[in-house]
Amino acid sequence: MTSKQENILSVALKLFAEQGFTATPTSQIAKEANVSEGLIFRHFGNKDGLLIAILEQGQERVRTITDDILREKDPRKVIAHIIDLPIRLIEQEPEFWRLQFALKYSQTPVLSTKHDSDSIENLSKALYHAFDALGYDYPDKETEFLMIFLEGLSSVMLSTHRDLKSLIRFVKVKYDVVRVSDNSPAKKLM
Amino acid sequence: MTSKQENILSVALKLFAEQGFTATPTSQIAKEANVSEGLIFRHFGNKDGLLIAILEQGQERVRTITDDILREKDPRKVIAHIIDLPIRLIEQEPEFWRLQFALKYSQTPVLSTKHDSDSIENLSKALYHAFDALGYDYPDKETEFLMIFLEGLSSVMLSTHRDLKSLIRFVKVKYDVVRVSDNSPAKKLM
Amino acid sequence: MTSKQENILSVALKLFAEQGFTATPTSQIAKEANVSEGLIFRHFGNKDGLLIAILEQGQERVRTITDDILREKDPRKVIAHIIDLPIRLIEQEPEFWRLQFALKYSQTPVLSTKHDSDSIENLSKALYHAFDALGYDYPDKETEFLMIFLEGLSSVMLSTHRDLKSLIRFVKVKYDVVRVSDNSPAKKLM
Amino acid sequence: MTSKQENILSVALKLFAEQGFTATPTSQIAKEANVSEGLIFRHFGNKDGLLIAILEQGQERVRTITDDILREKDPRKVIAHIIDLPIRLIEQEPEFWRLQFALKYSQTPVLSTKHDSDSIENLSKALYHAFDALGYDYPDKETEFLMIFLEGLSSVMLSTHRDLKSLIRFVKVKYDVVRVSDNSPAKKLM
């Protein structure tokens, strides 16, 4: 991968995230990447190809993080890590995730890219096993519930500037996956 | 509002939801609404004006539903109704909500329409009072948590075809806002 | 001529003068004249018809002024009056003349309206006779020269905001058609 | 400047002069210049940009002629050259001047191009010095008078097909800036 290629990729990700995929002309990408417009098509075939390359590159980076979690054995730690996942991922590369969410609802046929469904599937399984190991009555429902909450959490993180750190701690306490310091008022919940 | 105007509005909502706002040409709207393209601009000024008209019309219908909930006094019923809200709203007009979510991430400046932030704000307050009345230790956090879950729930309902009825029941049981039938195994959770 | 018709005519003249004929939409005329757009077409057939009505109405008013001059017998007074003509006409209805000049170069096929060529022809003849009566060697050339100067004068009056009063006086002195007061320095010219 | 660019420029000048700026669609320019419509916008940004390019190109050519005059020292020759200017300029590029005059009255905001005001300003100064050097009592008025006549002369040349050669000779004799042949009757005027 030449430096020009990298350049195109990172500029395009930034612009797609800021302005949207369709609203970003290839001419603007070329200009801001200091590259001729033709080069984009030489390397990525067409505009969709460019988007796919960005998505694949991003998912590669995501996998390195989720794989870590999947290796974890302690069920409480699994749950805690998964609760931490949205904030970790989004803080690491907000542009990629903003684009990801935008595409999800954009009805662009390109969204037929595998998405991140594989990773999600694996995380769901890990979460199920964790809830099961901890003796939850309905580990499947608990899994679904928490995963959907995290989906919402990601969504809110991306569309507002709210500080969600304390909420995340609250959730961990709720699931009893964090050591509660004595001076913390969070003792009995629900 | 003439019948042609109604026609334009409903066709546009359908197409915007299916294909996205920017990806839908006004020419297509005109053709499918059996109307000249110029008429769209005569009535709504420009394409953004058409979108805004659709959004306002939809929010009007949303308000009639949320207003009902805000009149409810029993805290358990408030919570139950709010949990039911996503499925109620989305089943009633899935196209409107698909469009709403798409716009949220589309970076289109048009999304500066107040959104449904007013309704959400009011529902949050009602939820807070309900949790407070029921003696929850951290009603603010509980509110935030549940609202974000519901955000995720809506998102999932729109992007997949999963059946979420049983999950919703599970959540209601979790919050103890539904009469649990004897043969139901859901008694103690978490 | 109903009051609505008058209204359309005067609003259209104003707008045509300010923005140009082609650049002024009939919709704007209708709105500013508090009249439905259809009415314009009912009365004047089409947009060109409206322009022609404006032009004819204006030329009627012009003729009443030029006819006065044509009745004058004293050659010096004829010349003086004709020199005064541009400023008199333009100060009286600047909008009409701005429109007239704009049309002259606009290549709009409508410019084939007789223009004011009749009046100009008659004024030229009167000027010729005046110069002839005063013993000018080349009354035809003098006439052409002065008429063209007045054309330029009109043009400059319309396109700039220069004060041309003193120049006009200078021209009258040049042609010896005004009583020069003793304290005036303009005694010998050229 | 590629040959296609030149092509666009010359075709556009011709059409703008013949039909007017607003009345000439870019599609027609493209067709007659054997060029895709998009190319016009690639090179000149928008239709106004095309007009500006035409105007600047024309003014460049004008300056080479006026600069010649400004180098002249003999006051009589200065006056004679300036009297000759309209016919020289307009015969050289009638289309450019027809366009220039059309724009002057068109109320198009594009006319804010400096116009040829610089050149005119300089010519006025040269004329003033010439009249001054020749001992005219009111060189400023004489300058204004002649400049305005020339404005009218240009206007008439563009809007009619009259032959103005003999009038121009008459004017030069009037200002005593041309050698009068013996058989010419024009000796003393006014």
Added chain:
DNA sequence: TATGAATGAGTGTTCATTCAT
């Protein structure tokens, strides 16, 4: 007489994509 909803041809402009160099 007067309205205003409706039309449809056209206008300037954008943009992904191609291709000769």
Added chain:
DNA sequence: GATGAATGAACACTCATTCAT
């Protein structure tokens, strides 16, 4: 590999004009 001139199919939008009421 890399450029940038060139294309052509769209696109949002305008506007004179018609017509039922």
